[in-house]
Amino acid sequence: MVGIQVAVAGASGYAGGELLRLLAGHPELEVVAATAYEQAGKRVGEVHPQLVTLADLVLQPTNVDVLGAADLVFLALPHGQSAALAAQLPEQTAIVDLGADFRLADADAWQRYYGGEHAGTWTYGLPELPGQRSAIAASKRIANTGCYAVATILALAPLIAAGIASPQDVVVVAASGTSGAGRSAKARLLGSEVMGDLSPYKVGAHQHVPEIKQASRAKTLSLTPLLAPMPRGLLSTVTAQPTKNVTAADVREVLQDAYGTEPFVHVLPEGQMPHTAATFGSNSAHLQGTVDIDSGRIIVVSAIDNLGKGAAGQAVQDANIVLGLAETAGLPINGVAP
């Protein structure tokens, strides 16, 4: 049976490889093209040996002739590479862009954090935000979420929306596995240097800050990212000033009200903290909320797989909504452990 035809641009990368893995097991979507840049001409099996069922698919050059025939195209390209290609794709082709090019509405913020010309703004691909699921369903151009952004927004947005957390002075400390930096970041990520080390980077100037503020309605926020010696996983700890006296039960109630019916966002039982390992390989986010007994600040901890809910899983979830399919089709809710 021939399914809905999809293509993956940037298929030799980490996000592209995870997209291919999920699409290979999707009941409705069929991969008709996968493209690369320097690695065009290689077989998928050469660059992603884990993808046995797609091993003989040949990576083609990334251009509109290769991608234009698909019903939906996933763009998993470096920042700044999506806009020119997207402009050439037919209007009826649905596009889910995993890069940042179309995430921000504020051109000044784009300039400050990314530099260069602001390409524009597409529908933000986080269906768990109020009203966003129907916006995604009505759109053919989706800007997929950044990895720190999705973990942090899921933790923070309901607190601000419910009025229990101040939008000012939000503090986020978050750690990501090394695959978050992409496959080409070899120089910075030599195994011999990363293993056994935990290091901060982009301190005080991370590009996901404006994205988090835009989606969560936070006004001032600092994000300190840490590179963790593990291949996958992202843990975000969000602390916010309460607007009134709140208890841990109040925080949990707000999170449960926001996500009680969501298939991929799980508020853990009381006393159980999120771990990245439990989200490994899944499209799930695990959340827990409490209140700091000394400062009274609200704390919400959020764990995802950066390549799952942080990238490829989120992109397939968005594609399912755009195409009118079951939102969970082809997406694992359970993680792989140990």
Ligand SMILES: NC(=O)C1=CN([C@@H]2O[C@H](COP(=O)(O)OP(=O)(O)OC[C@H]3O[C@@H](n4cnc5c(N)ncnc54)[C@H](OP(=O)(O)O)[C@@H]3O)[C@@H](O)[C@H]2O)C=CC1
């Ligand atoms: N990794 C993650 O956890 C997340 C990534 N993203 C986003 O997804 C996108 C892809 O990231 P990731 O997979 O990590 O990156 P990788 O570096 O692993 O892969 C990049 C891909 O883009 C191709 N490529 C490189 N340069 C060009 C170019 N000039 N023109 C066209 N194609 C090019 C590469 O091809 P070749 O191998 O042939 O050079 C490869 O297929 C990025 O925008 C990233 O921000 C978003 C959320 C999380």
Ligand SMILES: CC(=O)N[C@@H](CCC(=O)OP(=O)(O)O)C(=O)O
């Ligand atoms: C570990 C690491 O370097 N992570 C990347 C985040 C990648 C990502 O998800 O975000 P974008 O799509 O916005 O690049 C970083 O901090 O820049």
